[in-house]
Amino acid sequence: DQQVKQNSPSLSVQEGRISILNCDYTNSMFDYFLWYKKYPAEGPTFLISISSIKDKNEDGRFTVFLNKSAKHLSLHIVPSQPGDSAVYFCAASGGRDDKIIFGKGTRLHILP
Amino acid sequence: GAGVSQSPRYKVTKRGQDVALRCDPISGHVSLYWYRQALGQGPEFLTYFNYEAQQDKSGLPNDRFSAERPEGSISTLTIQRTEQRDSAMYRCASSLEGQGRGPLHFGNGTRLTVT
Numbered sequence: 001d002q003q004v005k006q007n008s009p010s011l012s013v014q015e016g017r018i019s020i021l022n023c024d025y026t027n028s029m030f031d032y033f034l035w036y037k038k039y040p041a042e043g044p045t046f047l048i049s050i051s052s053i054k055d056k057n058e059d060g061r062f063t064v065f066l067n068k069s070a071k072h073l074s075l076h077i078v079p080s081q082p083g084d085s086a087v088y089f090c091a092a093s094g095g096r097d098d099k100i101i102f103g104k105g106t107r108l109h110i111l112p
Numbered sequence: 113g114a115g116v117s118q119s120p121r122y123k124v125t126k127r128g129q130d131v132a133l134r135c136d137p138i139s140g141h142v143s144l145y146w147y148r149q150a151l152g153q154g155p156e157f158l159t160y161f162n163y164e165a166q167q168d169k170s171g172l173p174n175d176r177f178s179a180e181r182p183e184g185s186i187s188t189l190t191i192q193r194t195e196q197r198d199s200a201m202y203r204c205a206s207s208l209e210g211q212g213r214g215p216l217h218f219g220n221g222t223r224l225t226v227t
Contacts, residue, residue: 043205093212098162
């Protein structure tokens with residue numbers, strides 16, 4: 001059973017437009033959420049996180065929104081740039097389990 | 113170096129052999145995680161440590177898999193009697209904070225191929 005779900009395997013967005021990556025979770029005990037970015041042949045790198053006491057966290061072009069009632073979070077990238085083309089993973093932790101669980105990822109293609 | 117270091121980068125082994133994968137975390141990091149990642153999938157949790165204590169090993173697939181971090185720094189993931197289905201990328205990550213908080217810093221992984 002997948003506790004962190006990224007239902008879109010891939011997404012294509014025009015350069016300069018907004019990219020929105022979605023993530024759903026099933027464990028109501030999760031209270032800390034992270035987004036990672038991965039280029040080919042490299043390990044995932046941390047992008048941005050959010051605690052459940054907030055509903056929004058912003059860092060430059062990246063904003064994460066958290067909707068606890070819907071158990072949904074999203075990552076907004078604006079404006080999208082060619083270097084944003086990568087696989088993005090959503091991850092979560094919390095409750096009695098401190099382990100960090102990852103989704104399957106969404107491949108983002110930024111089109112010129 | 114300043115990052116998480118994993119060795120070897122690539123490992124090819126014959127079915128039935130034992131392998132040991134090493135992870136050298138960022139100095140001073142409390143937590144150390146092991147993940148397995150199949151092609152096109154997200155990192156699959158295996159086990160994690162806070163300092164030298166193994167906090168959770170619920171993700172280890174079976175008793176052929178074990179991990180240790182005896183001095184709270186370097187960790188070894190051991191797979192005994194390897195099988196072809198063990199072939200995957202094995203990733204280690206460390207975090208300054210424990211208890212699932214703080215970003216994970218990943219190494220470049222060990223690509224294991226069992227023939």
